[in-house]
Amino acid sequence: VNNGGEKCIDPLQRAAILQIDLHNQSHPEVEDGELATVCYRPEGLDSLVQKTSFSKKELQVLYRGFKNECPSGIVNEETFKSIYSQFFPQGDSSMYAHFLFEAFDTHNNGSVSFEDFVISLSIILRGSITDKLNWAFNLYDLNKDGCITREEMTDIMNSIYDMMGKYTYPCMRDSAPKEHVDNFFQKMDRNNDGVVTIDEFLETCQKDENIMQSMHMFDNVI
């Protein structure tokens, strides 16, 4: 989906998505407890193997973990945030988790299904460098308009720094994120027009040794 190609949703899935949408809105007759009974099943294992670059066994392990934490088959933003916050006990990871959720939620329907989850993971962990950088760009570009403005970058940076929490060495100053953002724009914004486009981003990243190297860190996460 991130590659810009159209993904055809088969009718069953569309129905399932619609059903989720219905329950996500505050339906007057629907009691609070009923939301949990929505069950969303992913498409078959074989088609997922084709769509992603994971093997069957890896998908099995991933799904078991996914289904265990979210028995209903989809993740909503609250669950997403709570899962993510468990890895960062010292700081506040809710904003970054929110941005991540937006990036994972490719259909923009407020929930992340297993397909979305696994397709994004496949890009991050098994995709080409360009794909990975594209995904990162998509993460930063909050309104998905094709360029990163200073405000968007400031939001992202604040959310990253929030995860550090209060107890850091050296003491976290309030201007640290802002300086970091300035640093970033200085590096990335070639034509100094105040925004970073995808081309500038790709170009700068591909020239930067550090970034290239760190992108390879994800090669054997699973």
Add this chain to the structure above:
Amino acid sequence: MATGVAAWLPFARAAAIGWMPVANCPMPIAPRDNSKRQDELIILNVSGRRFQTWRTTLDRYPDTLLGSSEKDFFYNEETKEYFFDRDPDAFRSILNFYRTGKLHYPRHECISAYDEELTFFGIIPEIIGDCCYEEYKDRKRENLERLQDDQEENKDMKMPNMNFRETMWRAFENPHTSTMALVFYYVTGFFIAISVITNVVETVPCGSTANQKDMPCGERYTVAFFCMDTACVMIFTVEYLMRLFAAPSRYRFMRSVMSIIDVVAILPYYIGLVMTNNEDVSGAFVTLRVFRVFRIFKFSRHSQGLRILGYTLKSCASELGFLLFSLTMAIIIFATVMFYAEKGSSSSKFTSIPASFWYTIVTMTTLGYGDMVPKTIAGKIFGSICSLSGVLVIALPVPVIVSNFSRIYHQNQRADKRRAQKKARLARIRIAKSGSANAFLQSKHNGLLNELLELTGTEEDEHKLTKSISLLESQHHHLLHCLEKTTAHEFVDEQIFEQNCLETALQTFPSGSPSMSDHDSPVGGCCGRRGKKNNPLPNASLLTAHPIPTHQGPLQELSAIHIQSSDPLSHTASRSNLNLKTGDSSKINCKGGRITTAIISLPTPPALTPDGDGLHGPPQRRPPPPPGNPPPPSIQTTTSSAGINIVKVSAL
């Protein structure tokens, strides 16, 4: 490590892609997954009943028996399964904990048996889910009380080495501890009774003599009663003073209810002694004698039941208050109505509304003295309504209050207990959380030692030094490490953070530059070192009880690593091995394992750098620190008076 979401760790690590393009420093190397184990089914044989589960399910909680390598002790080679000689029924809920993340307490289980199972499998009971936690705690409390009752019979054993004061206090509080205490207890009880009876009999009219009318005994046998009173008051005074002397906390004793009762009981006598037989004050003096009746409350020391009654009244105060309030409302309403109804009739006793209060109260409590009766028809109608409603108003709340009181009483106790438990629970959860944060800091330290050993030591040392940390934990720590690199700040312990803040606050006065370079150097330092070698040494400041030395001297090389070790750990042996291996004079003068690496401007506190050569990282690239430092003493001794051994490693 976050428990229960180990399956999501790959996702969290993948999400770190968002940090990569904005980071200015290189990321640390990810831990190698040496044992690429496929997910397999494990068979757990618990006393013959076989349970099967995935290995990764058990790995979710690495600090329990089943999730750690401790289960290898129970592995049975022939049958290729893990055998546990425990109760299979209790094991069900334990295994479900791994599967669902929630621990439930089965109600039919005996509480102590269940506790034992939890302890055996290394699971703390605090994580029992909310659905079962109250039940668990209630049963546990009951059990504890039962055990305590058995223990209390042994409680009265005399503790050795109690001084006289403590003995006396114990004698006062528990009369059964010694014969003297018992005697004292009965004597005071007797005198309280005597005093109360005296007060009562004082007012009884004794027989009259010929020329005098009936007079109360008190006035007839003044001297006798006075002597009796004096004797009682003397006993009470002595008792009070002795209690005051023996009390462990005199101020608290003086504030307690019993002591106030004591004082109030004996004060009128002394006031009476002091005051003369003046006409004006004798009226007040007589009133004061009323307070002598408070002596009866001294019996509550002797009666458990009285104490409980007092406590329950106190705890039920709000219900009683409400009853009083509603009664007052009804009284006022009916009194007003009766007054206006009876206003017309002549020679009516209902002269005012307050005067009607008496009628209302007497009627509503169904006493009906008959000293005030309504005469008009309207008055009689309203009077009957008043008495009918009186039955309702009085009789109805009383059983409600009684049941309320009993419910509230028990509920209060349970609520207090729950509140206390909640605090303890939260404290323990907080400790576990900080434990995970500390685990990260501790593992960084281990990682640093590991790297140093990789360069200079052998495989054995490496194994000896690092405790086996699970792959999940190392991956989690790597993730936190990447975040540190991205933001160019480090996670520290709360203590160190406070100290740093204090120091930077102090630093701003003398000169601005040290603190500035302080802030700049991490960014510069970590990237500056990048070109030296591919193995990035973590510039982490770790858990240490000692503060990072203040910047007093001139600036040193910005990229000097500052290793500071304090308390000895078990690494001493391997450290010495390390030293022996390297052979040359690069002895590490660290007694222990706490390492602080900080890219800060260093002074050279000469008293604190006993080690001349410092720790050689990669021996080829790191020149020894500047000379002029005193020669290194032996390894095991503490050198500096501050107890801090500081070893400088220059990274230039």
